[in-house]
Amino acid sequence: MTNSIREIPSSAGFLVIGSNTTENHPVMGSMIKNAVINNGKKLIVVDPREIELSRYADYYFQIKPGTNIAILNGFMHVLIKEGLYDKTFVETRTEGLQELAKALEKYTPEYVAGICGLDNPEDIRKAARLMAELKPMALYYSMGITQFVSGVNGVKSTANLQMLLGNMGVPGGGVNPLRGQNNVQGACDMGALPVSYPAxxxxxxxxxxxxxxxxxxxxxxxxxxxxTIVEMFNAAIGGQLKAVYAMGENPVMSDPNQHHIIEALKSLEFLVVQDIFLTETAQYADVVLPSCAFLEKQGTASNTERRVQPMHKVLPPWGDARDDWWIISQIANRMGAKWDYKKSEDIFEEIRKVTPSYAGITYERIEKELIQWPCPTTDHPGTQYLHKDRFSRGLGLFTAIDYTPPAEGTDDEYPMILTTGRILEHFHTGTMSRNSRILDELVPEGFVQINPNDASNYNIADNEVISVSSRRGSIRIKAKITDKPKPNVVFIPFHFYEAAANVLTNDALDPACKIPEYKVCSCRIEKIA
Amino acid sequence: MEEITLLIDGREVKGKQGQTIIEVARENGINIPSLCYHPSVSKTGACRICLVRVNNRMLRPACVEPAINGMTVVTEDEDIVSMRKWILELLLSDGDHNCLYCDADGDCELQSLVKRYGVQEPRKDEPKRDRTVDNESSRGIKRNEYRCILCQRCVKACREIQVSNVWGFSERGFETRLIADDDQKIGESNCVLCGQCVQLCPTGALTYQTVLGRGANWELTKESSICIYCGVGCKIDFYKNREGMLVKSLGNYEGPNNGHLCVKGRFGFDFVQSPKRLSKPLIKRNGAFEEATWDEALNLVADKFAGIKAKNGPDSIAALSSAKCTNEENYLMQKFMRAVIGTNNVDHCARL
Structure with a gap:
């Protein structure tokens, strides 16, 4: 996030696009609800499914999956056409408006409504006008923007909109991706990425x-x-990759096109899985190393707003489980390294030396202070919001972006659109939440959400077990009839191995960042009996 | 905001304009008792237990009375004590507060005040009415209205923090009672089990299903950490009993969550102590896993990696790091792949 969670009360309004916030980031979802319901702030929601937030929205756009860029372009078309954009901000802080404006010319609300499957183009105009009045408006998004072959362009479009509205570098504004894992921000900051070192x-x-x-x-x-992960598994099947060391990841459940992942794991010469459970992925391992769960660890985690927080040891290690850092060090030293870390803080002190944005953060400080990176020195208070007065490249650059359709279109054989995601009661591959009694009892099994129209067309009853197939595979799953998805769109949460959504999902990747297109593929639903 | 000075119990203390007496007092370490007041929700002014004497004249509820520059406040005198005792006796008479059978025993604000003011027994001749007990319908929350003092904290937690508006009051006066939605059982209401109402409940009227039988409140110890689920990074106080079992988790007010949690943060941690946890290294031999010592397993992994690297080059090895691990562990994993194996093949689930 460019901005901070505690700035929610200072926003005049919110655009939530591609984030089912109340289910996936529930505590922030509640903060947004409080601002809107109890404090009269404005809300615009864009999501292919009716979500809780859409009920409280001033404008809600139920777009066809994969058409975010079209509607964002539509909003910007109106802002430019009607001269409603923040001219001072655009003139002093950005460049590239002309190219953007040219690309946006054809994105009239009527044209956009056609792409997005919306009935009322006038609402796009009204929502854009409302956005222009909201000083500032915060934009929140999540995987509903990124998990497309056009994911990078989707992200750039959110930045285009917020720059056009002058909502960057101010408290209560910003482009705010909600990170889906407790330390996905930190893992990226630490260089657990194929293209970058720490920071x-x-x-x-x-x-x-x-x-x-x-x-x-x-x-x-x-x-x-x-x-990247998906490329690794392609390389395994291709024979170039021989060994994988998987720490706390469960690609059999979390990666797209499950059959392909399993084939890849089987073709490896050597697979090491380091985890807290014998996961679906660990079944294919040659060696399984038991690690400590988070409550058995000391260390730091960085949340979605770049805040580095201390994790304390609440419980002793389970059985003979060990800290992940200890296990990695042991393997390294047995391969000739001479690492001598005695505790997690020793590692953090090294991190500070090579990670400029973390240099001023210490274990002692984060026990008492709220610190968000960048924090370059120990007397620096940290950074509440980014891009104040200038962007890291100087001027903010508008990028002219065209809408491009998802990788897979529907046809006679696979006439429906499948979109996937999480639900409130469960998390990711279910390894943790499905092993927690109350959560498991609340939602014990997977389901597919189907619109009543489709259910009646296919003669499917509520709770009937049906078959859902894509070009990559087929699963049996219970139907839940609800008007949350539009006709012709179905939704499956991916937590449940018995009915794994990722058997069906498409492993087509965004060409720039290699994110798979989990949020849209074509599928077919069928009665079994 | 403008600074103001008050004289509380003869002590000069500083506050800010716009604060109420109780806020200034607590910031200065002066404990005025309260029941309906909670700093994380709006002020109710219902219970009157926080009555204090203002400017040596009238008694005012400290939770809602604005602090004014130059104000003199007495937090306890003979009249105030007898008033508080009387309020407590009334609260006790109108319910069934038997601590022996209550999960909140030892962690109950009403109990603490009853002990502090030496209340001996409830008034006997007060009317009683039938109330709701619902220990079954919800998987996370139990409800015993006989312990409810109508402070409204739960109503406000649900309205202002979780913003689900499940709890509300029905009827008026003596008949006033707490209801979920339009008088549903909790388990059948729109409750999403964030559990914030229980966290704020000053008595045992609302309690967690998970707590019973896991030790008395005074036996529990707590330590804070950061939630393992989504990226909000909620700070949580984890409570464990003498046997080391996790008992409950409460939202910590210093974290980005301001004390709030969701159903996963509240009830999603027994996986850590699941008997299915891996407790020994495993090596697959002839298609089946066998337990091994750490030395055996680590040597095997190091030898295999070294062999594959020597034969096929460093780029034939890849690692998946983890958004579930700490910064320190992620740092070490990428350092291991880059500095020891010699490849940039390291990624994690950021895109997944």
Whole structure:
């Protein structure tokens, strides 16, 4: 997030697009509800499914999955056409408006409504006018913007809109991606990415190479960017990748196109899984290493607003489980490294030396202070919101972006659209939530949400077990008839291995960032009996 | 905001304009008792237990009375004590407050005040009425209206923090009672089990299903950490009993969550102590997993990685790091892949 959670009360309104906030980030969802319901703030929601927030929205757009960019372009078309954008901000803080305006010309509300499957183009005009009045408006998004082959362009479009509205670099504004895992922000910050060292310092850069060789006392660091997760499994099937070391990840459940992932795991020469349970992925491992769960660890985690927080050891390790850092160090040292970390803080002290944005953060400080990176020195208070007065590149750059359709279209054989996601009571691959009694009892099994129209067309009853198939596979799953999805769109949460949504999902990737298109693929529903 | 000075119990204390007496007092370490007041919700002014003497004249409820520059406040004198005792006796008479059978025993604000003011027994001749007990319908929350003092904290937690508006009051006066939605059982209402009403309940009227039989409140110890689920990073106080079993989790007010939690943060942690947890390294031999020592397992992994690296080059090995692990562990995993294996093949589920 460019901005902070505690700024929610200072926003005049919100655009929530591609985020079912009350289910996936419930505590923030409640904060937004409080602002809207109890304090009269405005809300615009864009989501292919009716979600709780859409009920409280001033404008709600139930778009066809995969058409975010079209509607964002539609809002911007109106803002430019009617001269409603923040001219001072655009003139002083940005560049590239002309190119953007040119690209936006054809995105009239009528044209956009056609792409998005909306009945009332006039609402796009009204919503854009409302946005222009909201000083400032905060934009929240989540995987409903990113998990498309056009994911990067979707993100850039949110930035275009917020720059056009002058909502960047001000408290209560910003482009705010809601991170879906407790330390996904930190894992990225720490360089658990194939293209960058800690603090997003590119690996394909001789200067960075030299810097880290010196810091780590090694030679010959690779300048060749590595493989992303989905590419790794393609390389495994291709025979180039021989071994995988998986720590706390469950790709059999979390990655798209499950059959393909299983084939990839089987073709590996050696698979090590380090986890707290014998997960679906661990079944394919050669060695399984038991690690400590989060309550058995000391360390730090960075939340969605870049706040670095201490995790304390609440419980002793389970059985003979060990800290993940201890296990990694042991393997490293048995391969010739001479690491001598005695506790997590020793590692954090090293992180501070090579990660400029974390340099001023210490274990002692975060026990008492709220610190968000960047925090370059120990007397720096941290950064509540980014891009104040200037963007990191200087001027904010508008990017002209065209709407492009999802990778897979519907046809006679697969006439419906499948979209996937999470539900309130469960989390990701279910490893944690399905092993928690109350959560498991609340929602014990998977389901597919089907619109009543489709249910009647296919003669499907509520709670009937049906078959859902895509070009990649087929699952049996209970039908839940609800008007939350539009006709012709079905939704499946991906937590349940018995009816795994990712058997069906498409592993087509965004060409730039390699994110898979979980949020839209074509499918077919059928009665079994 | 403008600074103001008050004289509370003869002590000069600073506050800000716009604060109420109780807020200034608590910021200065002066404990005025309260029941309906809770800093995380709007003020109710219902219970009157916080009555204090203002400017040596009238008694005013400290939770709603604005603090004014130059104000003199006495938080306890003979009249105030007898007034508080009387209020407590009335509260006790109108319910069934038997601590022996109550999950909140030892963690009850009403109980603390009864002990503090030496209330011996409830008034006997007060009328009684039948009330709701619902220990069954919800998987997370139990309800015993005989312990309810109508403070409204739960109503406000649901309206202002969770914003689900499940709890509300029905009827008026003596007949006033707490209802869920339009008088549903909790389990059948729109409650999403965030459990914030229980966290704010000053008595045992609302309690967690998970607590019973897991030790008395005074045996529990707590430690804070950060929730493992989504990216909001809620700070949680985890309570465990003498046997080391997790008993409950309460939202910590210093975290980004301001004390609030969702159903996963409230009830989603027994996986940590699940008997299905892995407790020994496993090595697959002839298609089946066998328990191994750490030395065996670690040596095997190191040898295999070294062998594959020597034969196929460093780029033939890849690692999945984890958004469920700490910064320190993610840092070490990428350092291991880059500095020891020699490849940039390291990624995690950021995109998934």
């Amino acid at each position: 997003y310092q590119p690996v394909a850069n001789e200067e960075n190479k030299a810097k880290f060789e010196k810091a780590w006392g090694v030679n010959g660091l690779s300048v060749k960017p590595g493989l």
